[in-house]
Amino acid sequence: MNRLWSENASASGNFSWAKKQHSQSAVTLETCGRSSFFLPVQYEPNYQYPLVIWLHNEGSDQSQMSSVVPAISMQNYIGVGVRAPRATDSQGHGFSWLQSESGIAITEQSLFDAIDLASTRYNINRDRVCVVGYREGGTMALRTALRHPAAFAGAISLGGRFPTGSRPLANLAAARKLPMMMALGTDESTYPTNDLCRDLRHLHAARVGLDLRQYDVRNELHPQILSDVNEWIMALITGIDTLRTATMCDTEPVEFSAN
Template identity: 45%
Template sequence: MNRLTSLLSPVPFTSKRKQTANSQQKLVALPRAISRLPQAGAANTQTEIQTFTPLHYEPNYSYPLLVWLHDDGGEARDLQRVMPLISVRNYVGVSIAGESLGARRGSGWSQSAEGIVAAENKLADALELATNKFRIHADRIFLAGNGVGGTLATRLALRNPERFAGALSIGGAFPSGQSPLSMLAAARRLPLFIAHCRDSERYPIERLCEELKLFHTAGMSAAIRQYPCGDEVTTQMLHDMDVWLMERVTGCVCEPTPAPIGEDWN
């Protein structure tokens, strides 16, 4: 099984507006773009964003967009390693960086109210950049991530379940605290993909079992895959993500297949 080592410099992107934790406004869909969250402060922020252009990009085709959120200790540039292992053709990719954890420690995500709002602002910047740079299908925008990034991807999708086509988490627990199911009726229709590492120390099987009970009680459903590994990302996980995503995009069920093994990643 191919394993990826630490998924390191992002491209600076200047954001002119910022939302505060007290603002309750949601992302607003536009015909061919996604709006920035409304201004609630005068300070400027800088967001680090990376984009991935699919092979043989066709400007007249509306592509699905995959937003990638790195794990703690990662960075936006992780996107350039992850996307080729998911698919080099099927999606436009974009990623954002969390808050700096200090020199040589990468970036991370806070699950506090302020941290969630900061992530939403960065996400809005990334969506605006991607939809301005590429032709994106407005109904095929997916959030994904690994570890803490996977938890945050699920959380942000649940806060705007009608805006996103699905959320995918690799080794990241279902979010807790800050009312992740405050929009439960719409959240029931949000497709979820969870890749669980059987030997994980951060996301043990006991917690997954508790989450399954929550899903049942809340009337939610999720595609759950378990892999014989510890806290890591494997090529099989990313391949299975691609299969699940294309099922959502095409409406056709695909047969499970082993991940192709490329020499560059063996």
């Protein structure tokens, strides 16, 4: 495992740091149906931007993207937040991802519709589409990318479990080529260590690479983690890895991708 960040205080979940970070610059946000879009500062229509698809956690919605993607980078990506299919309250303020076959199919269609919509509205590079999710959204991000690995340059889960059920590794040969990153904080209630070790053993047996990073914070939306997400994605694009990593031995040998 790689441990990259340590601090005594837990990160807050109210995104106040993100709002402060990008409040000083012009931020362009647009909404279309179930999707919200972020345009980078000084958007250049003649440049093909990478696209970051953001999948929110349980009880939130697509507007979460407007705080998170600018905190990842103000100028490197076009961002699109996609809303989960099921409402968690009668007012429709929160939504959840469905891990059933029908729910997975709905999510996949929503993601591909968002990519198509982004392509018609903005100049994006469809070979540089990354799907990133928080907690339950992170699980769905990995699941969708594993089912359609040729459609995504990479997939990132922030605090989300590796997907189980509905055969996430059915497309195994292609899945082995998919760059994946998982960032985990110290809150074991979201992903107990025993479950994590079990999933890592399965991935190791299947020879599927995963870049696993652990941080001494409880909230995976910490600015240091989001900064590392930016560098990880840029490493995919440029082929240059600038992350400051320190390898630590785990109790199980795990095959990590060299992203």
